[in-house]
Amino acid sequence: MLNLFPEEKITLDLPDAIVEYYPNFFSKEKADELFALLDKNTPWQQDTITVYGKNHPQPRLTALFGNEGKPYKYSNIIMNPHPWNSTLVHLKELVEVKANHHFTTVLLNRYRNERDSNGWHADNEKELGRDPIIASLSFGEERTFQLKHNTLKEVKQSLILKHGSLILMKEGSQIHYKHQIPKTTSPKNARINLTFRTIL
Structure with missing residues (x-):
């Protein structure tokens, strides 16, 4: 039994975008089981990213799964x-x-500790189309998820992504906003995130 709680939905109060958060999409028991399965069975890799002309190890581990013939390109990877x-x-x-x-695809991210992060970005690669819908599952350590509007500088929001939660970034979210998982000074255990996308 998955023990889903679909009635627990929080719609974020954001102009120009629809973002929905389901804090208890999975029960703790099911989320624990899924974290262990994903952690053990995923072929994690650490790619190199280029920032301002310098190469750096990506500050998290990743793996991509999806339909045959649909590669995904981001940050020169x-x-x-x-x-x-x-x-x-x-x-x-x-x-x-x-x-x-x-x-059509899911990118798995493994944040090993508080030093692993994902900087400000939008999922706006051309192969995702003009206004993509992004779904993100979180398992393991709770981390802060931040959103900021591209032009309305006062519009910012932070959210703690719970173990077993789902966030849906829908219409307008990748056009008008950027989001990130920042580093933190507080010690953190591992978190696994699954980000579902549609490659056209």
């Missing part, structure tokens, strides 16, 4: 997908029902 496994197909189907949207 090109990732070719592993074939879907049964766990990821199951999660994709659950998320697709909630999002009412079909996804």
Whole structure:
């Protein structure tokens, strides 16, 4: 039994975008099980990114799964997908029902500790289309998720992404906003994030 709680939905009060947060998409027991499965069975890798002309190890581990022939490019990294496994197909189907949207790929991120992060960005690569819908599952350590509007500088929001939660970034979210998972000085255990996208 998955023990989903679909009625627990928080719609963020944001202009120009629809962002929905489901803090208890999975029960703690199911989220614990999924974290262990994903942590053990994912072929994690650490790519090199180029920032201001200098190469740096990406501050987290990643893995891409998806439909055959659909690579994903971001930050001068090109990732070719592993074939879907049964766990990821199951999660994709659950998320697709909630999002009412079909996804073709999932990028897994493993934040090992408080020093791992994901800086300000939008998921606005051209292969995602003009106004993509992004779904993000979180397992493991709670981390702060931040949003800021591109032109309305006073519009900012922070959210603690809980173990077993789902956030849906829908219409307008990648056009008008950037988001990040910042580093922190507080000690943090591992977090696994699954970000579902549709590559056109």
